[in-house]
Amino acid sequence: MPPRKPPTMQDIARKVGVSPMTVSRALRDGTSVNAQTREAIRLAVDELGYVFDSTAANLRQQRTGFVAVTIPSINNANFADTVRGLSDGLKDFGLQLLLGYTDYDVDQEEALVEQLLRRRPEAIVVTGGQHTARCRRLLEGANIPVVEIWDLPGQPVGYVVGFSNAVAAGMLVDHLVATGRKRIAFIGGEAGRDSRGADRRAGFVAAMQRHGLDASRLIAAGVPPVSMLEGAAATRALLEQAPDTEAVLCVSDLLAFGALTECQRMGISVPQQIAIAGFGNYEIAEICVPPLTTVNPFPERIGRQTAAAVLGALGLAPAEASHRLEISPELLVRASSEA
Amino acid sequence: MPPRKPPTMQDIARKVGVSPMTVSRALRDGTSVNAQTREAIRLAVDELGYVFDSTAANLRQQRTGFVAVTIPSINNANFADTVRGLSDGLKDFGLQLLLGYTDYDVDQEEALVEQLLRRRPEAIVVTGGQHTARCRRLLEGANIPVVEIWDLPGQPVGYVVGFSNAVAAGMLVDHLVATGRKRIAFIGGEAGRDSRGADRRAGFVAAMQRHGLDASRLIAAGVPPVSMLEGAAATRALLEQAPDTEAVLCVSDLLAFGALTECQRMGISVPQQIAIAGFGNYEIAEICVPPLTTVNPFPERIGRQTAAAVLGALGLAPAEASHRLEISPELLVRASSEA
DNA sequence: CTGAAAGCGCTAACAC
DNA sequence: GTGTTAGCGCTTTCAG
Numbered sequence: 070m071p072p073r074k075p076p077t078m079q080d081i082a083r084k085v086g087v088s089p090m091t092v093s094r095a096l097r098d099g100t101s102v103n104a105q106t107r108e109a110i111r112l113a114v115d116e117l118g119y120v121f122d123s124t125a126a127n128l129r130q131q132r133t134g135f136v137a138v139t140i141p142s143i144n145n146a147n148f149a150d151t152v153r154g155l156s157d158g159l160k161d162f163g164l165q166l167l168l169g170y171t172d173y174d175v176d177q178e179e180a181l182v183e184q185l186l187r188r189r190p191e192a193i194v195v196t197g198g199q200h201t202a203r204c205r206r207l208l209e210g211a212n213i214p215v216v217e218i219w220d221l222p223g224q225p226v227g228y229v230v231g232f233s234n235a236v237a238a239g240m241l242v243d244h245l246v247a248t249g250r251k252r253i254a255f256i257g258g259e260a261g262r263d264s265r266g267a268d269r270r271a272g273f274v275a276a277m278q279r280h281g282l283d284a285s286r287l288i289a290a291g292v293p294p295v296s297m298l299e300g301a302a303a304t305r306a307l308l309e310q311a312p313d314t315e316a317v318l319c320v321s322d323l324l325a326f327g328a329l330t331e332c333q334r335m336g337i338s339v340p341q342q343i344a345i346a347g348f349g350n351y352e353i354a355e356i357c358v359p360p361l362t363t364v365n366p367f368p369e370r371i372g373r374q375t376a377a378a379v380l381g382a383l384g385l386a387p388a389e390a391s392h393r394l395e396i397s398p399e400l401l402v403r404a405s406s407e408a
Numbered sequence: 409m410p411p412r413k414p415p416t417m418q419d420i421a422r423k424v425g426v427s428p429m430t431v432s433r434a435l436r437d438g439t440s441v442n443a444q445t446r447e448a449i450r451l452a453v454d455e456l457g458y459v460f461d462s463t464a465a466n467l468r469q470q471r472t473g474f475v476a477v478t479i480p481s482i483n484n485a486n487f488a489d490t491v492r493g494l495s496d497g498l499k500d501f502g503l504q505l506l507l508g509y510t511d512y513d514v515d516q517e518e519a520l521v522e523q524l525l526r527r528r529p530e531a532i533v534v535t536g537g538q539h540t541a542r543c544r545r546l547l548e549g550a551n552i553p554v555v556e557i558w559d560l561p562g563q564p565v566g567y568v569v570g571f572s573n574a575v576a577a578g579m580l581v582d583h584l585v586a587t588g589r590k591r592i593a594f595i596g597g598e599a600g601r602d603s604r605g606a607d608r609r610a611g612f613v614a615a616m617q618r619h620g621l622d623a624s625r626l627i628a629a630g631v632p633p634v635s636m637l638e639g640a641a642a643t644r645a646l647l648e649q650a651p652d653t654e655a656v657l658c659v660s661d662l663l664a665f666g667a668l669t670e671c672q673r674m675g676i677s678v679p680q681q682i683a684i685a686g687f688g689n690y691e692i693a694e695i696c697v698p699p700l701t702t703v704n705p706f707p708e709r710i711g712r713q714t715a716a717a718v719l720g721a722l723g724l725a726p727a728e729a730s731h732r733l734e735i736s737p738e739l740l741v742r743a744s745s746e747a
Numbered sequence: 748c749t750g751a752a753a754g755c756g757c758t759a760a761c762a763c
Numbered sequence: 764g765t766g767t768t769a770g771c772g773c774t775t776t777c778a779g
Contacts, residue, residue, distance in 0.1 A: 075551060077772060088750050093774060101748055118549035123526040124466050125772035128755050133463060144488035152482055165523065168507055184504065187462040210457035212414060297695045333697045353692065356636045358672045416756060427766050432758060440764060464756030467771050
């Protein structure tokens with residue numbers, strides 16, 4: 070079976086005895102084509118197994134129907150929820166996601182953004198507000214709507230749908246302090262890769278200092294992405310070094326759950342001996358025993374709002390007045406940090 | 409700032425004083441262009457902020473560099489691992505994933521496959537071996553390599569990289585029976601949506617019958633995707649209806665973890681009073697307390713092997729002899745099912 | 748309601 | 764090492 074070329078509108082047209090233009094019209098709706106002709110064309114399409122070639126249409130129309138998206142990791146429920154919200158919000162408008170992941174690396178982000186822009190997306194959504202200089206130039210020069218999400222960049226490229234990771238981390242510190250904890254540690258990934266994680270750590274430090282507390286219990290759990298296993302290992306290291314720690318704030322619920330399990334293995338009771346808080350409102354934080362105090366950044370809402378921003382920018386839906394939408398994360402106090 | 413048209417090779421050519429063809433050559437490597445000319449073109453590219461338009465090249469070359477992939481859900485660590493393995497395996501060959509999700513629905517799969525094929529991918533990878541008749545026809549007629557993964561379809565469309573979900577579930581049953589459990593329940597999503605889940609249930613039933621045991625403790629935990637919360641709720645229902653249950657086999661580790669937490673809340677000891685087993689070797693199964701017995705289907709390996717199959721089929725790498733690669737899942741016995 | 752001509756931005760093929 | 768011509772499969776535009 071030699072890979073014969075797929076049929077084109079020409080082939081349909083020849084078979085039905087009309088011009089390719091009529092085929093083109095018949096395949097879209099809202100166009101005026103004789104009902105019988107249209108039916109004949111439908112039939113021919115079926116018989117020949119014709120599949121519309123959007124690459125050709127894209128070139129001709131200078132519209133691809135792509136919205137490019139970069140996320141740090143494909144294996145992260147928070148970002149997955151954002152992508153789902155975004156995808157669902159765009160699909161009714163014929164827009165399709167072109168997704169890539171950066172592995173928490175700005176150089177990979179730069180390469181990815183360039184690769185994505187070659188596909189001529191109609192808009193581009195990037196997770197985070199930190200980019201290489203060239204990446205920034207690429208985004209600015211693309212002449213398409215740019216949305217930075219999951220962050221509040223100081224100098225946004227275009228649209229922003231995000232929240233302050235630092236403020237959200239501060240909410241957790243305030244809560245832990247309010248329940249009487251003073252010796253509080255922060256567990257996160259190594260600095261320099263995950264800028265949202267770095268912001269959360271900065272927010273932890275700032276809040277601790279605001280309360281006049283020692284902010285030096287900072288544990289690096291490894292190169293992002295860090296997850297449950299790293300959280301457990303870091304917790305063990307922490308409790309060996311500083312057994313008097315009263316509370317642990319983790320950069321994500323996944324680490325926090327790892328911390329919880331390590332406490333269980335070490336026979337340390339949570340929250341009596343140590344309080345644990347996470348970040349992200351992952352499903353596990355709600356269901357584990359005890360459930361984890363966390364912050365909900367509304368990942369899916371970020372996606373939906375980003376979709377709204379894109380649609381507005383493309384003139385496909387009424388546009389919002391502001392180019393900047395700040396989501397208010399919600400503190401969720403659960404048993405893992407009870408007083 | 410009117411959205412001016414992005415510069416084309418024409419613009420570069422004019423600026424440098426060469427023909428567009430020379431620009432085209434200069435932008436690729438392995439082509440013979442005068443070194444100075446090439447440098448001048450590089451410079452002009454930078455100055456004008458030119459970004460290569462692959463939509464045009466795709467049409468001309470009749471090659472898009474896309475590999476289409478469908479997965480049931482974007483928010484699933486197993487499929488995410490497969491996608492990562494696939495993406496990593498393809499990217500060195502200039503192939504980019506075009507990803508879509510089906511929401512565990514064959515009709516959505518059909519619509520998605522059609523939409524993806526319009527983009528003229530060079531290969532298509534679909535998760536699962538069950539399709540609507542039309543979807544199957546689309547796949548067969550696309551004249552590109554088709555790979556079905558995570559399953560072993562009876563009548564494959566093309567390539568297969570998967571495993572028997574039924575056999576893997578049987579391994580878990582055998583283990584539970586070997587540790588002395590007889591009254592074993594199965595918790596999964598409602599039938600008819602998730603075919604891998606359905607296969608696992610079928611494997612459970614077959615194995616139970618093989619052991620001469622009652623296979624009627626089948627709990628439906630809701631419409632897929634089902635996860636931890638559904639697992640917990642289903643476990644509560646199960647233990648109210650059938651408190652003498654000795655073991656629970658769950659369709660995934662996520663449900664199994666939900667089951668574990670429900671036991672913890674109900675004061676039921678695992679594995680002493682009840683054994684729990686999951687499926688998928690998610691991170692949580694390894695780290696929770698007690699860790700969960702499960703089966704590792706090697707999701708990332710599925711992705712890497714799928715990449716190899718695609719590359720072979722496209723002649724970009726040495727091809728395997730067989731079109732069918734069966735992965736052997738590994739039983740991981742952990743404390744949640746100790747005798 | 749239908750068709751002819753032109754062209755989207757790039758590159759294969761063929762000159763020179 | 765470089766240029767010219769043609770055309771990928773559609774759709775815009777204009778004419779009928």
